Amino acid sequence: MKLIVSHPEKCVACHLCEGACSLRHEGAFVPAKTRIWVLDLVDEQVYGAFTCFHCPDAPCLTNCPTYAISRDPETGRVYVREEKCIGCKMCLVACPFGVMGYHLDKHVAQNCDLCEGDPQCVKICIYGALEYADKEPLPWATRMERAESGILV
């Protein structure tokens, strides 16, 4: 499936993607409610944007007690049904990559919805640090290993 692929080595931590994401979903610039996040670790000199991988074996989905998280059979996208979500944050705990979000006002979980196939974050990333591409996510173990060693994605 087509995914948002992050290339942290090209990221400059400008947060433009957060602006584009929140304008699309919230109609305003509000980084606290985005579905993509930029790390700007100044001391470590590490930057990068990260968002939902729509994992083939998604722990958020399997751990949701109200079955509010589903997979779109056509696109493979993992999504939250707001009306079923009780805001318990089990999915946030379950996600090993910290890319499940939580809407501050609606009190429900939210993840990247790929903007119906036209991701705004990718469109605005002038640095080529985000790509919308048909790539299999890296194997689970590899991603875990990298996350633990501080390499993003």
Add this chain to the structure above:
Amino acid sequence: MTSGWAGQVLRVNLTRGEITKEPLRMDWARAYIGGRGLGTKYLYEEIDPRCDPLGPSNKVIFATGPLTGTYAPTGGRYMVLCKSPLTDAIACSNSGGYWGPELKFAGYDMVILEGQSPRPVYIWIHNDHVEIRDASHVWGKTTAETEDILRAETDPQARVAGIGPAGENMCRVACVINDKSRAAGRSGVGAAMGAKRVKAIVVRGTGAVRVADPVRFSQVVMDSLQIVAQSPVTSAALRGLGTASTVGFTNAVGILPTRNFQQGQFEGANAISGQAIAQSVLVRNKGCYSCPIGCARVTEIKGPSKWQGKGEGPEYETIFGVGSDCGVGDLNAILYANYLCNLYAVDTISAGATIATAMELAEKGYIPEEDLAELPFELKFGNADAVIGCLELMAYRRGKFGNLLAEGGYRLAEYYGHPELFMGVKKQEFAAYDPRGAKGMGLGYATSNRGACHLRGYSMSVEWFAPPDQRLDPFSIEGKAAVQKMLQDAAASVDSSGVCTFVTFALTPDKICALYNAATGETLTLEDWALTGERIWNIERLFNIGAGLGRKDDTLPPRMLNEPLTGGAVPGQVVELEPMLEEYYRLRGWDEEGRPTQETLARLGLA
């Protein structure tokens, strides 16, 4: 609900420990845009321009623009305004990073600090919640230590803008540092903050910045991003090599100020150029909030060197300040000096140039032996240890000489009886372009409202960097007054809007004006936009006139006026300032003393 502007001002009275929130004066916002313009209007209305800049009557304003926090290209700026402890004129220093947007997300356009706290404090802003907190545990700490400690005790996602030891000690070239390495650098704004005993303003904001017409706004942004991506200045030069990309050029044509402006070419320039940085110390590049340019250099000193460290920088101006102007060609030393400036929070331009002035005073024998004897290094051009040693003396006001350095180049040179060796205007040090080889810059330095500054009217763009067929002869004075006026007014609008002046290397004013209109719902024409810039320039001027400045201060050091530059492409040149200045006053609608006439004030709505 307002769009673009947050619509709210936070006022902190430090004498009384009072916090108040008030609606933004929307009539002023419309007339002065935001940031630089709006902050100046507030200062002009609220303080006596003759007040002691280090006393309780001065105010320090942190101001954002209506585009700050949006995804307008480079829409992440904030400005620090006050009466300058360095120049006694208006101060407005501009910084990027993440702090400005965070203030907008917390719901404020501006923070006004007034009065004077009896003890060190910091301000903690978490959306509606605002506190004045004790800062005795971080007083004396560097900016980086302070940021770590204050984030740990507030919110790990908070953004911090504050002063280092230099500001606490009211060093007149102290700056405000946010996000550890972004500087509101010039005019000693850090000293004014230190005088109020405010160590930092820590902000966490989770609210929204709205724009009036999101569809139109995003269209203009997407168009603008294409232009930025294609511009050779904003993409290849600034992103590829940072502002340091300028070193090779200015050195080749002979206007890279060297050894306190005694020369315009530096024999060590190749070792401290943008290319040298890219090849040796560059880790990666970085952007401020919403920045599609990414000019910042993330660097680390590698390999065997007596100096070690990592951080951000150096910028072109820093390479001049602590490098060529002091005769220092060791890139690692320049990096280390840059990191120190950020930790102490001193302006790399003014600090470096002050040390350069000290070096010339010493070499010419104007500093008595007993004053030099207390120094643990030899004060001479080319000695990197002297530069680094002086930075510490200056920031901590150590000893008699440290106290003098902390006063800036003008007061230092005046103390030793040779004010002519101070290289600057209105007591503020020049930036890194010798005006003898770019005469529009000479007029720009002389007339800049905040003292010598390259960003107020960057005529380098038309005097040297434009394509040859569009270039204005840099050695001629013809047409320079008109160009300076136009650039100064344009920069005033751009600064006020909350975007970075660097984006104007790619975007024309109509784009910025369109972004402003789409964000705020205003309907300014391009003429209105230019007129607003002119209004801002003139209210700054009115502030300065109120502070006692005038034509006598719109001048250049004798070296620029009388001593021809040698070497490079510019031998024999001096700045013929007077005729440019007369033409400039006429074009501005000012009288012979440089005061706006009644007609001018009426035309600008300032009467």
